Amino acid sequence: MRRTWWHAVDMAVLEITPDALRVRLNRLEQIGGVHGSFSVPWDHIEHARAISDLWPHVRGWRMPGTGLPHVILLGRMRYRYGTDFTAMYKNLPGVILELRDEEFRRLLISTPIAGDVVRRVTTGA
Numbered sequence: 001m002r003r004t005w006w007h008a009v010d011m012a013v014l015e016i017t018p019d020a021l022r023v024r025l026n027r028l029e030q031i032g033g034v035h036g037s038f039s040v041p042w043d044h045i046e047h048a049r050a051i052s053d054l055w056p057h058v059r060g061w062r063m064p065g066t067g068l069p070h071v072i073l074l075g076r077m078r079y080r081y082g083t084d085f086t087a088m089y090k091n092l093p094g095v096i097l098e099l100r101d102e103e104f105r106r107l108l109i110s111t112p113i114a115g116d117v118v119r120r121v122t123t124g125a
Helices: 027-033 114-123
Strands: 013-016 020-024 038-041 045-051 061-068 072-079 082-089 094-099 106-110
Touching: 013 114, 027 061, 027 072, 027 082, 045 114, 094 114
Parallel strands: 082 106
Antiparallel strands: 013 020, 020 038, 045 094, 061 072, 072 082, 094 106
């Protein structure tokens, strides 16, 4: 199998802690997304959805960040009503988190633990 640069890069890691969801970005993601790792308290997450294809849900203009359609999208997406944060890779499944009282209105993140995050948001367990 031929390896390309995006296969060699670990994607953003979502860490489930008792108090918050932590979005941990590696060094290359921090540079490409022009943003560091951050946490969102559980009570600031209004809704969570596991999605098989995140790309149709992207809105706005990338400012700043890194993007190559259907390959990688890192950083802020600005639009009329706010800003989203994205860490998306290829056509990998992920999670969309709708937030309140945070810097971002939504998080769109490729992750293999989307189901666990949705379960934690909806049931608190």
